[in-house]
Amino acid sequence: MLTYFRCIRSKILNKESGLVNLINEEITHKVFGEGNIVGHEESVITVDFNEKIKKFVYPDAFGEFITLNDRSVAKSLEKIFLKREKKEEALLRKRKEEQERLALEQQLRDKLKNNRIHESSQIVFWLDVEEQQHVFTDWQVSTGTIQSGVNKGQPNRAARLRPNSAGLLTVRGAEQRETERQILGLYMVNEAYSGNLSEDGMVPSHAEFRIQLSDQEAEEMLFWNYYINQNHPHRTSWNSGKYRYFDNVWTAQILKDIIALRTDEEQIKEAQRFLEYFCQMNALDMNNIPEANGALKQS
Incomplete structure (x- = not known):
């Protein structure tokens, strides 16, 4: 008995049947006994x-x-x-992966619909000198105060x-032109945060998704x-404005x-995880992100 044969379903057409010629092979059936294969089609013998x-x-x-009586043919068939x-x-x-992907896309569409994600729901901060000194230890930034009115x-x-929002941290030195404004880092907003409910104007970060750029990296960004x-x-x-x-x-x-700028493997993985999470939270396709085309890139 070829007990080591696994029983698999025949959803895939037998395109490899020509590798083993089963015509005229002798077999043994549990009920009908000894027999001889006289025909072999794609899914029927x-x-x-x-x-x-x-x-x-x-x-x-x-x-x-059914078991094949010829052990050598049986072994060949087993490989197939x-x-x-x-x-x-x-x-x-x-x-399964495709089903999971489609389910995730539907969840993101639902999230986009239910939460009404704005196309510009990220925030860019202009850090002052004091904030630059502690932002990467406190990992929160103030939106400032209202300057006029009631x-x-x-x-x-x-x-x-x-x-779903990220806080982008930028700085421009007093002697620098506006075009030289650098990105020092960024973080995802704390998952429990809602801007319109904030009482102190502080924007706290997510516990995991934070990136601080080196001086050399900031010069490139x-x-x-x-x-x-x-x-x-x-x-x-x-x-003007904070x-x-x-x-x-x-x-x-x-x-x-x-991600493209970094060379350290751990730092690359850190940024990749951030990007994956960011795209998931903002219903973006991370495989179809267009190239940057900001004001400095305009001819």
Whole structure:
């Protein structure tokens, strides 16, 4: 008995049947006894049991009901079965992964619909000197206070911010031109944070998704490579205000460029995890992020 044969379903067509010629092979059936294979099609074998013709599903019948009497042919057939089984397992894995991907995309669409994710729900901070000294230890930044009107002195709430938002940290030295504004790092907003409910104007970070750039990396990561005023594409001005909103896709571009810029494997993985999480939270396809086309890249 070839008990080591596995019973596999015949969802995959027997395109390899020519590798083993089963015609005229002698077999033993558990019920019908000795027989001879007289026909072999893609998914059916025909067996002659002393002039009693029976048809069986191929390859399901092997291992359960039918065994080949020739051990060498049986071993050859077993190799084919194992190879086909691996193909079927790979196909099932691929189908499962596709189902999971589609389910995730649906969840993201639902999240986008239910949470009404704004296309520019990221925030860019202009760090002052004091903030630069502790931002990478405290990992939170203030949105500042309202400067005039009846609410003067109250926290300037960034209403668009949600757990899908990232805080981009930028700086420009007093002697630098605006076009030299650098990106020092970024972080995901704390998953429990909501900008329109903030009481103190502080924007706290997620416990995991934080990136601090080195001085050398910051020199390569210029803010105006990404930011663009659609009405005035060549304009590079930040006249006033502690923060401004930033496009979701631009943030993904920054993360993508940080990954390309880095050489340390752990730091690359850190940025990749950040990008994956960011795209998931913002319903973006991380495999189709366009190249940056900010004001500095306009001809």
